[in-house]
Amino acid sequence: MKQIKRRKFLALSSSSAIATLIGQCSMAQTQNNKQNFSPDTQINYSKDGILEVDLTASYNQVNLGNKPAYLFSYNGQIPGPRLEAKPGDTIRINFTNNLLQPTNIHYHGLHIPITGNADNVFLHISPGDRLTYEFQIPQNHHAGMFWYHPHLHGLVAEQLFGGLAGLFIVRGNLDEIPEVKAASEEFLVLQDFALDRQGKLLPSQELSIMSGREGDLITANGQFQPNLTIPTPGLLRLRILNASTSRFYRLSLKEHPFFLIATDGGALAEPVEMSELLLTPGERADVLIQANREPGKYPLLNLPYQRVGMGMMGRGMMGRNAPDNQPQVLATVSYDTKVAAMPLPTKLIPVAALAEPQKVRRFQMNHGMKPGQGMVFLFNGQPYQPERIDTQVQLNTVEDWELINTGMMDHPFHVHSNAFQVLSRNEKPEAYRAWKDVVLVKPGETVRIRMPLRDFTGKTVYHCHILDHEDLGMMGNLEIQA
Numbered sequence: 001m002k003q004i005k006r007r008k009f010l011a012l013s014s015s016s017a018i019a020t021l022i023g024q025c026s027m028a029q030t031q032n033n034k035q036n037f038s039p040d041t042q043i044n045y046s047k048d049g050i051l052e053v054d055l056t057a058s059y060n061q062v063n064l065g066n067k068p069a070y071l072f073s074y075n076g077q078i079p080g081p082r083l084e085a086k087p088g089d090t091i092r093i094n095f096t097n098n099l100l101q102p103t104n105i106h107y108h109g110l111h112i113p114i115t116g117n118a119d120n121v122f123l124h125i126s127p128g129d130r131l132t133y134e135f136q137i138p139q140n141h142h143a144g145m146f147w148y149h150p151h152l153h154g155l156v157a158e159q160l161f162g163g164l165a166g167l168f169i170v171r172g173n174l175d176e177i178p179e180v181k182a183a184s185e186e187f188l189v190l191q192d193f194a195l196d197r198q199g200k201l202l203p204s205q206e207l208s209i210m211s212g213r214e215g216d217l218i219t220a221n222g223q224f225q226p227n228l229t230i231p232t233p234g235l236l237r238l239r240i241l242n243a244s245t246s247r248f249y250r251l252s253l254k255e256h257p258f259f260l261i262a263t264d265g266g267a268l269a270e271p272v273e274m275s276e277l278l279l280t281p282g283e284r285a286d287v288l289i290q291a292n293r294e295p296g297k298y299p300l301l302n303l304p305y306q307r308v309g310m311g312m313m314g315r316g317m318m319g320r321n322a323p324d325n326q327p328q329v330l331a332t333v334s335y336d337t338k339v340a341a342m343p344l345p346t347k348l349i350p351v352a353a354l355a356e357p358q359k360v361r362r363f364q365m366n367h368g369m370k371p372g373q374g375m376v377f378l379f380n381g382q383p384y385q386p387e388r389i390d391t392q393v394q395l396n397t398v399e400d401w402e403l404i405n406t407g408m409m410d411h412p413f414h415v416h417s418n419a420f421q422v423l424s425r426n427e428k429p430e431a432y433r434a435w436k437d438v439v440l441v442k443p444g445e446t447v448r449i450r451m452p453l454r455d456f457t458g459k460t461v462y463h464c465h466i467l468d469h470e471d472l473g474m475m476g477n478l479e480i481q482a
């Protein structure tokens with residue numbers, strides 16, 4: 001296992017050390033106060049077929065946007081360590097829960113066992129306990145951008161909003177396409193936080209959890225508006241994860257289109273040009289950006305987006321989450337030489353069409369009121385019940401699911417274990433075929449997805465990826481039978 005320290009900053013251990021170092025120079029003090037206080041983000045690569053890593057979840061002081069903050073983190077890092085493996089590798093994660101509440105780990109998007117010590121969301125790891133997760137990445141696993149985060153029902157939103165999330169990259173054929181390989185690669189993990197003036201997490205009662213909590217401090221890779229440089233010869237591969245609990249990002253890079261090469265579950269068949277990219281919680285996008293404009297610094301913007309219907313925009317519902325109507329700068333992309341743009345790939349990886357479904361199911365997504373509890377979020381009229389099996393499916397079949405949103409809020413639908421393809425939205429066919437594991441269903445929409453049930457049996461879940469909605473009932477148990 002190889003670990004690489006990534007940030008260039010020198011860590012200073014205490015503010016008194018800074019004071020001693022800088023003496024009377026106030027200019028230096030300003031600069032030194034911007035130094036990091038926390039360990040750097042690690043990257044852990046598999047070696048000789050094995051990726052073994054120690055991961056500890058704890059509550060402690062970390063560096064967030066160059067300020068101290070008190071958050072939940074994996075190994076003291078926001079975001080958590082990036083894990084990189086290849087198909088066929090064995091993964092061993094020695095996990096310690098140093099939080100004051102139970103937790104577990106979900107490997108979002110990975111196609112691995114859903115039972116035992118693998119992607120099992122029913123594991124319950126008590127405070128102070130340890131568990132070794134161990135699984136193999138299948139030989140035929142797609143290359144792609146996956147991630148890990150807690151998934152203990154009832155605490156998911158709180159723990160992600162505290163900062164617990166990290167990337168899990170599977171390398172493979174997409175990475176070997178010459179134009180993709182030649183591009184310089186950057187990752188962008190988007191998170192938002194609601195902190196008080198001391199840098200402590202605001203309690204959830206102060207957040208608008210009905211619409212899905214949002215924080216006004218948005219970070220990219222745990223930094224505030226970082227700069228990404230595109231070295232010569234001028235092609236950037238930017239791989240973006242929305243690791244926020246509820247916030248949507250509607251991304252746009254000034255004067256530059258995005259060329260989408262992969263979505264949640266892996267590569268597209270060919271790049272798709274887009275001027276804007278909407279990423280709902282849990283979604284990933286892998287894009288190429290050509291440095292072919294005037295050299296300079298270009299803002300990566302988050303454009304306004306309304307995910308709650310006008311009928312619910314009352315103060316009580318949205319609270320702190322009232323949508324910003326100004327674009328926000330999330331990061332900047334810069335380059336200092338104009339180049340005769342490096343070519344884009346014309347062909348990527350074929351996305352096979354799926355067989356006709358053996359079964360079609362419907363899932364209605366809505367919300368309601370429960371006496372004494374307030375708002376609940378529902379699939380087919382029912383809030384989540386841990387003991388109930390909602391959906392039984394057969395291994396080695398294909399199913400079509402119709403996701404129907406009859407409520408007043410956007411719901412990004414996510415299913416564990418198997419990726420799917422979106423067929424249509426209100427009967428309008430999708431423009432291109434892609435592997436997805438999160439799909440946005442807006443009020444009034446019916447989205448039809450097609451999913452092959454492959455390789456793994458057992459019980460897992462599907463849910464809304466606005467994690468407050470999930471904790472408030474919008475989840476179902478899925479049993480995959482042999």
Ligand SMILES: [Cu+2]
Pocket residue numbers: 410411412464465466469470474
């Ligand atoms: Cu939802």
